[in-house]
Amino acid sequence: MAIAERTAGTVSPPSVSVRPGWAGWLSTTDHKRIGIMYLVSAFVFFLIGGIEALLMRIQLGVPDNTFLTPDVYNQMFTMHGTTMIFLGLMPLNVGLGNYMVPLMIGARDMAFPRLNALSIWLFIFGGLMLYVSFFVGGAPNVGWFAYAPLTQKQFAPTAGVDYWIIGIGLTGVASIAGALNFIVTILNMRAPGMTLNRMPLFVWMQLIVAFILIFAFPVLTVGTIQLLFDRHFGTRFFLPNLGGDAVLWQHLFWFFGHPEVYILILPTMGIISEVLPTFSRKPIFGYAFVAYSGVAIGFLGFLVWAHHMFAVGLGPLANAFFGAASFLIAVPTGVKIFNWLATMWQGSLHLTTSMLYAIGFISMFVIGGISGITLASPPINVQQTDSYYVVAHMHYVLFGGAIQGIFAGIFYWFPKMTGRMLNERLGKWQFWLMLVSFNLTFFPMHLSGNEGMPRRIYTYESEMGWNLWNLLSTIGSLLLAVAFLLFLWNVLTSIRRGSIAPADPWDGATLEWSVSSPPPVYNFAVTPRVRSRRPLWDEKYPHLHEVNGSHETPAARLRGLLYDGAEGEMPMAMEPIHLPSPTYAPLIVSVGIMILGFGIIYLGDFGVIAASAMLVGLLIMATGILSWVRISHVDSPYQAH
Amino acid sequence: MSESSMTRPQAAVAHHTSLGVDNRKLGVWAFIGSETLFFATLITTYFVFAPVNRARPDFQDPRQFLDIELTTVLASILLASSLTMVLALSASKRGDRRWFTTWLLATVGLGLAFIGGQVYEFNHLYHEGLTLSSSLFGTTFFVLTGFHGTHVAIGVIWLLSVFFKVRAYPDSPENAMDVEIAGLYWHFVDLVWVAIFVLVYLI
Numbered sequence: 001m002a003i004a005e006r007t008a009g010t011v012s013p014p015s016v017s018v019r020p021g022w023a024g025w026l027s028t029t030d031h032k033r034i035g036i037m038y039l040v041s042a043f044v045f046f047l048i049g050g051i052e053a054l055l056m057r058i059q060l061g062v063p064d065n066t067f068l069t070p071d072v073y074n075q076m077f078t079m080h081g082t083t084m085i086f087l088g089l090m091p092l093n094v095g096l097g098n099y100m101v102p103l104m105i106g107a108r109d110m111a112f113p114r115l116n117a118l119s120i121w122l123f124i125f126g127g128l129m130l131y132v133s134f135f136v137g138g139a140p141n142v143g144w145f146a147y148a149p150l151t152q153k154q155f156a157p158t159a160g161v162d163y164w165i166i167g168i169g170l171t172g173v174a175s176i177a178g179a180l181n182f183i184v185t186i187l188n189m190r191a192p193g194m195t196l197n198r199m200p201l202f203v204w205m206q207l208i209v210a211f212i213l214i215f216a217f218p219v220l221t222v223g224t225i226q227l228l229f230d231r232h233f234g235t236r237f238f239l240p241n242l243g244g245d246a247v248l249w250q251h252l253f254w255f256f257g258h259p260e261v262y263i264l265i266l267p268t269m270g271i272i273s274e275v276l277p278t279f280s281r282k283p284i285f286g287y288a289f290v291a292y293s294g295v296a297i298g299f300l301g302f303l304v305w306a307h308h309m310f311a312v313g314l315g316p317l318a319n320a321f322f323g324a325a326s327f328l329i330a331v332p333t334g335v336k337i338f339n340w341l342a343t344m345w346q347g348s349l350h351l352t353t354s355m356l357y358a359i360g361f362i363s364m365f366v367i368g369g370i371s372g373i374t375l376a377s378p379p380i381n382v383q384q385t386d387s388y389y390v391v392a393h394m395h396y397v398l399f400g401g402a403i404q405g406i407f408a409g410i411f412y413w414f415p416k417m418t419g420r421m422l423n424e425r426l427g428k429w430q431f432w433l434m435l436v437s438f439n440l441t442f443f444p445m446h447l448s449g450n451e452g453m454p455r456r457i458y459t460y461e462s463e464m465g466w467n468l469w470n471l472l473s474t475i476g477s478l479l480l481a482v483a484f485l486l487f488l489w490n491v492l493t494s495i496r497r498g499s500i501a502p503a504d505p506w507d508g509a510t511l512e513w514s515v516s517s518p519p520p521v522y523n524f525a526v527t528p529r530v531r532s533r534r535p536l537w538d539e540k541y542p543h544l545h546e547v548n549g550s551h552e553t554p555a556a557r558l559r560g561l562l563y564d565g566a567e568g569e570m571p572m573a574m575e576p577i578h579l580p581s582p583t584y585a586p587l588i589v590s591v592g593i594m595i596l597g598f599g600i601i602y603l604g605d606f607g608v609i610a611a612s613a614m615l616v617g618l619l620i621m622a623t624g625i626l627s628w629v630r631i632s633h634v635d636s637p638y639q640a641h
Numbered sequence: 642m643s644e645s646s647m648t649r650p651q652a653a654v655a656h657h658t659s660l661g662v663d664n665r666k667l668g669v670w671a672f673i674g675s676e677t678l679f680f681a682t683l684i685t686t687y688f689v690f691a692p693v694n695r696a697r698p699d700f701q702d703p704r705q706f707l708d709i710e711l712t713t714v715l716a717s718i719l720l721a722s723s724l725t726m727v728l729a730l731s732a733s734k735r736g737d738r739r740w741f742t743t744w745l746l747a748t749v750g751l752g753l754a755f756i757g758g759q760v761y762e763f764n765h766l767y768h769e770g771l772t773l774s775s776s777l778f779g780t781t782f783f784v785l786t787g788f789h790g791t792h793v794a795i796g797v798i799w800l801l802s803v804f805f806k807v808r809a810y811p812d813s814p815e816n817a818m819d820v821e822i823a824g825l826y827w828h829f830v831d832l833v834w835v836a837i838f839v840l841v842y843l844i
Contacts, residue, residue, distance in 0.1 A: 214671055
């Protein structure tokens with residue numbers, strides 16, 4: 001790699017060196033380390049969420065089972081949903097984005113490295129707080145959607161719902177801070193020549209998701225704050241007997257909750273838009289369409305929330321509008337599918353594990369998408385809502401889709417992140433086992449759902465006729481667990497003994513493959529110059545660029561050329577490299593916020609103790625912020641002379 | 642401080658950005674976008690419940706409780722603070738430290754006066770019988786205006802921290818941007834009050 005070679009000997013290692021051992025992780029501001037922390041912690045939460053699912057499947061394996069009590073079962077499905085969405089899928093995507101986005105756009109770090117560290121700590125503490133609830137009276141047992149008025153104190157007397165509110169609150173702040181960071185990083189820190197229309201599609205999708213996030217999350221935050229006030233401070237937002245409105249909660253929740261679906265799926269669409277071209281040895285088909293249909297999906301995603309509420313009875317006009325808007329989303333999504341197929345068409349396919357997962361994504365996502373389109377029709381929806389059919393649909397989209405997409409990304413980028421290759425043979429075993437057991441688990445749910453099996457029931461009678469489907473689902477889920485153990489084994493062994501990864505193991509087209517594996521702490525010794533959508537293929541195969549053209553519209557090419565021209569005049573001098581110092585400040589601020597959160601939970605019941613805890617939390621926060629301001633001043637580029 | 646950056650020439654300071662907008666400024670604009678949804682949701686909730694409140698036996702009439710004179714004064718105070726904020730920024734850009742200090746502290750003072758006025762108002766309403774649990778009006782009114790007041794308080798802390806930072810490092814070229822982004826947030830919080838004042842108090 002030309003760029004990687006230029007690295008050697010030209011740059012003195014930055015004097016702000018990484019602290020050794022645990023201190024290095026606790027005080028890091030490096031986007032790559034933070035990305036790995038996201039991935040590891042999210043995977044741990046993901047496994048816990050998986051165990052919760054397994055417990056539920058064991059309970060449902062045979063009729064009239066008594067393995068779990070009804071209350072524990074309720075806690076399990078609540079925690080399973082909350083964990084998978086907030087602590088599993090979202091942060092897995094954020095972790096890949098954190099690691100890859102700066103590398104893909106030719107930046108040395110995120111725009112706000114300390115804010116980035118704050119995000120990871122708030123996410124971890126938010127997740128831990130949610131799980132503390134198990135030890136202080138019971139986890140939340142009201143479903144991940146927490147419908148009112150079930151969440152009110154008289155129906156949910158334990159602190160579980162309060163921990164849910166605060167835990168989601170902390171991860172929400174982390175997500176908004178992270179999204180702001182992605183927006184500024186992607187819009188403002190692109191390497192010279194990387195116009196928006198030359199950005200890798202994974203970066204495009206992360207940008208769209210960041211915008212969805214900052215507009216969707218505050219609505220959930222307001223809803224949960226109002227719920228907290230209802231539970232502790234005497235308000236009546238969601239108390240129907242006092243004039244409150246339980247349906248308002250549903251509106252607030254799903255105004256967030258539906259865009260959330262796209263927050264989960266769009267990054268994985270970005271992943272496979274990187275993986276498919278690489279392993280088809282062809283540029284993506286219809287780059288602009290894939291990018292802008294992502295924008296369309298993000299926008300339409302805000303107009304369909306009430307399709308989760310057809311059973312409420314909002315009236316025919318509202319149902320017709322939200323049904324039609326939901327159908328509309330199928331258009332950009334459907335064309336994307338054809339874009340991916342056309343990318344593979346006549347390509348020379350390399351069926352690596354990553355590629356298999358990308359193809360698995362397309363096929364399973366299509367099934368989930370089709371059941372989704374039918375569910376968007378109000379009359380059909382009313383028949384199937386709250387049945388296992390919906391469980392099947394949602395898992396085809398979020399497991400068959402999002403999880404498989406994330407695995408495509410992990411097998412694709414693991415060599416870049418660790419410097420070791422994952423074992424491909426084990427990976428392919430894992431893929432096939434997962435594909436078969438996934439379908440064995442979730443396909444029968446279409447059938448049990450259509451035969452009337454409702455969601456969220458802890459057991460059923462033998463005469464209902466659902467025995468076979470449930471037994472198959474349970475067997476499938478146990479096999480799924482084996483597939484995940486295979487992956488865990490693969491990671492643990494490959495990270496020590498896997499073959500050494502070269503800088504560019506897949507012959508990739510994007511900038512992350514131009515630096516060593518794992519990348520140096522400063523990412524790029526020289527800021528790369530970008531002249532097309534596939535900067536690395538340009539460099540490796542200059543003749544292809546001339547044969548095929550740049551696949552840009554004339555106007556875009558002109559803009560790019562202007563940019564190239566201007567930048568081309570600048571001398572390629574070695575720039576000094578400026579990296580953020582490690583600091584504990586974000587960790588300290590997060591600890592303060594967490595203690596504040598504990599105080600808020602108990603403020604209504606133990607006023608004085610809770611208030612003093614809040615005070616302590618605020619003081620810790622203030623200390624952290626002071627040291628944050630100091631280090632940011634010392635780190636400021638202007639202080640270097 | 643890295644050794645390599647010791648050689649950095651003043652002109653090549655790493656503030657080149659793809660869009661030409663300062664990173665922190667762009668970040669604060671995006672944050673304001675997010676906050677807009679936060680307050681829009683609270684205000685929507687207020688309006689969803691306004692007619693329900695009217696139809697209930699424990700109806701409390703906003704017009705009986707809300708004192709337009711007091712809140713007009715409060716609104717003027719907050720609007721004036723936006724003016725002093727603009728003047729503080731302009732003084733900071735000129736490098737006029739004396740007037741910068743004056744205008745920034747004036748902004749802080751006006752912000753504190755607003756908070757004081759709100760505390761007085763809440764206290765007064767509480768003694769009149771309007772509480773979080775007395776009616777739907779109380780529920781929605783206090784949560785909406787309370788969160789706005791919290792934002793003003795955070796703004797005051799932000800402005801004070803800018804004040805102390807500029808005092809500690811008077812020559813930092815980042816000072817003007819520090820003032821500007823704190824100002825952006827401050828103007829946004831003022832704007833939210835204009836919306837609340839018109840929608841809740843006047844209509």
